[in-house]
Amino acid sequence: MANMAQAIRMALHYAEENLGVTDIFGEDVGAPLGGVFTATQGLKTAWNTPLDERGIIGTAMGLAMAGARPVAEIQFCDYIYNTIDLLKLAGNTCWASIGQWNLPMVVMTPVGSGIRGSIYHSHSFDATATHIPGWKIVMPSTPLDAYGLMISACRDKNPVMFLKPKALLRIRGEEQIPGEPGDDKVLSKMIDAPLGDRSKWKPQWPELTAYAVPIGKAKIVKTGGQLTVVSYGRTLPLCVKAAADAGLDAEIIDLRSLWPYDWECIKESVKKTGRVLFVNEDTEVTNFGEHLVRRTVEELFYELLAPPRLVAGKFVPGIGLADALEMASVPQLKDIGEAMQQLAAEAP
Amino acid sequence: MAPRERKLKAVAPLVTHSDELPLDKKLLLQMHEMMVKSRALEERLIAMYKSGHGYFWIGGPGEEAFNVPLGLLIKKGQGPAFDFLHFHYRQSATLLAMGEDPIHALRQMKNTATDPYSGGRNFAGHFSKREWNIVPVSSPIEVQYAMAPGTALVQKRHGGDGITVVTGGDAGTAEGDFASCLIWSTRPGNELPVLIIVTNNKWGISTSYATQQGAARLSDRGVAFQMRTKTIDGNDPVSAYLELKEAFEYVRTERKPYLVEANISRLYGHSSASGANYVKDEADCITQFEERLDERGILSKKEAQAVREKWVEAIADMARKVKDEPQPDGSTIFDHTWARED
Numbered sequence: 001m002a003n004m005a006q007a008i009r010m011a012l013h014y015a016e017e018n019l020g021v022t023d024i025f026g027e028d029v030g031a032p033l034g035g036v037f038t039a040t041q042g043l044k045t046a047w048n049t050p051l052d053e054r055g056i057i058g059t060a061m062g063l064a065m066a067g068a069r070p071v072a073e074i075q076f077c078d079y080i081y082n083t084i085d086l087l088k089l090a091g092n093t094c095w096a097s098i099g100q101w102n103l104p105m106v107v108m109t110p111v112g113s114g115i116r117g118s119i120y121h122s123h124s125f126d127a128t129a130t131h132i133p134g135w136k137i138v139m140p141s142t143p144l145d146a147y148g149l150m151i152s153a154c155r156d157k158n159p160v161m162f163l164k165p166k167a168l169l170r171i172r173g174e175e176q177i178p179g180e181p182g183d184d185k186v187l188s189k190m191i192d193a194p195l196g197d198r199s200k201w202k203p204q205w206p207e208l209t210a211y212a213v214p215i216g217k218a219k220i221v222k223t224g225g226q227l228t229v230v231s232y233g234r235t236l237p238l239c240v241k242a243a244a245d246a247g248l249d250a251e252i253i254d255l256r257s258l259w260p261y262d263w264e265c266i267k268e269s270v271k272k273t274g275r276v277l278f279v280n281e282d283t284e285v286t287n288f289g290e291h292l293v294r295r296t297v298e299e300l301f302y303e304l305l306a307p308p309r310l311v312a313g314k315f316v317p318g319i320g321l322a323d324a325l326e327m328a329s330v331p332q333l334k335d336i337g338e339a340m341q342q343l344a345a346e347a348p
Numbered sequence: 349m350a351p352r353e354r355k356l357k358a359v360a361p362l363v364t365h366s367d368e369l370p371l372d373k374k375l376l377l378q379m380h381e382m383m384v385k386s387r388a389l390e391e392r393l394i395a396m397y398k399s400g401h402g403y404f405w406i407g408g409p410g411e412e413a414f415n416v417p418l419g420l421l422i423k424k425g426q427g428p429a430f431d432f433l434h435f436h437y438r439q440s441a442t443l444l445a446m447g448e449d450p451i452h453a454l455r456q457m458k459n460t461a462t463d464p465y466s467g468g469r470n471f472a473g474h475f476s477k478r479e480w481n482i483v484p485v486s487s488p489i490e491v492q493y494a495m496a497p498g499t500a501l502v503q504k505r506h507g508g509d510g511i512t513v514v515t516g517g518d519a520g521t522a523e524g525d526f527a528s529c530l531i532w533s534t535r536p537g538n539e540l541p542v543l544i545i546v547t548n549n550k551w552g553i554s555t556s557y558a559t560q561q562g563a564a565r566l567s568d569r570g571v572a573f574q575m576r577t578k579t580i581d582g583n584d585p586v587s588a589y590l591e592l593k594e595a596f597e598y599v600r601t602e603r604k605p606y607l608v609e610a611n612i613s614r615l616y617g618h619s620s621a622s623g624a625n626y627v628k629d630e631a632d633c634i635t636q637f638e639e640r641l642d643e644r645g646i647l648s649k650k651e652a653q654a655v656r657e658k659w660v661e662a663i664a665d666m667a668r669k670v671k672d673e674p675q676p677d678g679s680t681i682f683d684h685t686w687a688r689e690d
Contacts, residue, residue, distance in 0.1 A: 067427065094686065157687035
């Protein structure tokens with residue numbers, strides 16, 4: 001099965017062939033590298049830019065205004081912060097012009113910890129992204145969802161922020177992307193750029209289809225009745241494993257879309273279990289999970305058997321390089337498992 | 349504090365035709381009327397602000413001699429075959445020269461629901477008009493420079509002679525987006541058809557250019573990129589027309605960028621935040637132009653006064669009409685967050 005980087009690459013290939021994507025660009029996105037995580041190797045519309053994030057976002061906006069359909073990459077989300085006012089502008093352009101101008105553009109950026117990336121390659125962006133109205137925000141945790149969400153993002157008429165959990169980019173999926181060969185080695189030979197000279201290399205793309213995951217639709221990864229766990233990105237598979245390890249009958253929801261998000265899915269699950277744990281790895285103060293906790297309290301208070309809980313990253317200025325520093329800064333399997341067990345056992 | 353002594357020498361000379369009138373009479377009179385009409389509009393907007401018919405005024409009185417010729421030279425329309433326009437908030441004169449009805453600027457000043465640019469959501473001078481490729485003007489003073497290469501790239505691929513025009517002020521060139529525009533429009537082999545304009549009024553709100561930037565000419569910033577550049581007398585409509593025409597023709601045919609710096613006046617200060625009162629110690633381009641037209645026997649002072657009175661009265665009538673138009677309803681705040689689904 002494809003890994004997430006390959007899945008994104010295949011979705012972008014499908015999008016440039018069939019969905020009108022005209023430009024896939026950013027730092028080292030084009031040949032010869034094809035992206036620092038290989039997600040853009042071999043794409044015919046991929047090109048390299050100056051090392052200028054504001055230029056990348058601004059150009060994407062201009063392209064979208066003039067009728068092109070860009071997919072721009074910021075190499076690591078740690079470097080997206082100097083574009084915040086352009087992101088705000090992209091989010092308000094349709095609104096401020098009372099619908100005259102819409103921006104069909106995708107910005108993708110690797111997020112989160114898990115590769116020992118130290119202070120400037122480990123940051124998350126979901127808390128900040130969800131503070132910028134006018135954007136749709138998605139974050140897959142499996143290659144198939146990455147493929148399907150990218151297809152939807154490239155069809156959308158609005159700016160879509162595609163957050164790539166970098167710890168999962170090399171993880172192979174358990175579900176087949178429609179059209180991909182079942183054998184990993186065959187797929188790799190077809191679409192992974194060779195080491196060394198790549199000047200004559202061309203990918204052999206499989207026959208892909210427009211498998212789409214709708215933006216705004218969560219997925220119940222595992223049904224259960226004891227407690228609800230809502231997560232996305234890197235921490236989602238940890239939640240699944242933690243529940244299994246602890247022998248808990250947890251219902252686990254992969255949110256997949258952070259804005260708009262699938263409140264109905266969360267609500268129905270919490271009404272069933274009466275207990276909910278939100279898990280993500282961004283810093284915990286003004287965290288997106290806090291919004292979900294607030295909404296749970298306000299709308300589902302009388303359904304609850306225990307206070308809703310949040311497991312998130314520590315509110316520290318950076319994620320330190322040393323193993324113990326990273327592990328102590330963002331949620332690990334053990335932290336999630338303990339939080340689940342406490343919540344499941346909590347009684348008034 | 350007095351401005352420090354300039355150490356750097358300008359590379360570009362100041363281009364002016366202020367002692368000539370080499371344009372035909374019809375064009376001269378057209379430009380004059382547009383300049384006067386724009387001034388009458390801006391002065392009405394200021395009066396509206398001062399009498400409580402608007403929360404904030406910002407605009408471009410004093411820049412008419414540059415903005416009117418600019419508007420007359422634009423290839424107006426929708427899509428990449430036409431010019432894409434990344435303006436800033438001092439360009440009502442450009443819109444009027446393009447043929448816009450001034451009543452819409454009054455509507456935006458009064459933040460009415462009928463304001464076609466922003467539906468009462470944005471300040472005066474923050475235009476947006478998709479059928480003319482005028483992308484939404486926003487309050488940040490630099491972001492348009494970052495977006496311009498995107499529209500220009502589409503136009504380069506499209507072919508034809510549509511270009512991107514981006515305008516900002518001298519203070520905004522201190523932001524990195526101005527450098528982004530220079531870099532992205534001159535990538536080797538990927539030069540872009542973008543007319544990069546800086547209107548230099550020598551001020552950023554209350555801070556003088558001379559105390560903050562060492563470059564004697566902002567147009568010299570383009571020299572490092574092998575870009576064609578020039579600094580022009582933007583207070584003279586003849587200089588502006590001739591020099592912009594040459595720059596437009598170069599960008600349209602060569603499909604490469606051109607940087608134009610226009611020295612202009614700021615006649616009512618930065619905005620209502622600084623009082624919006626007439627500044628007497630800066631050149632008034634309309635007064636100067638009327639002197640020349642009178643001297644050459646093209647338009648007498650009396651005739652010029654009649655043009656002014658005509659537009660002052662017409663725009664006052666429009667303001668009276670706008671006065672009774674409805675404000676947007678609070679229930680509409682979420683409208684247009686997302687694009688309309690067809």
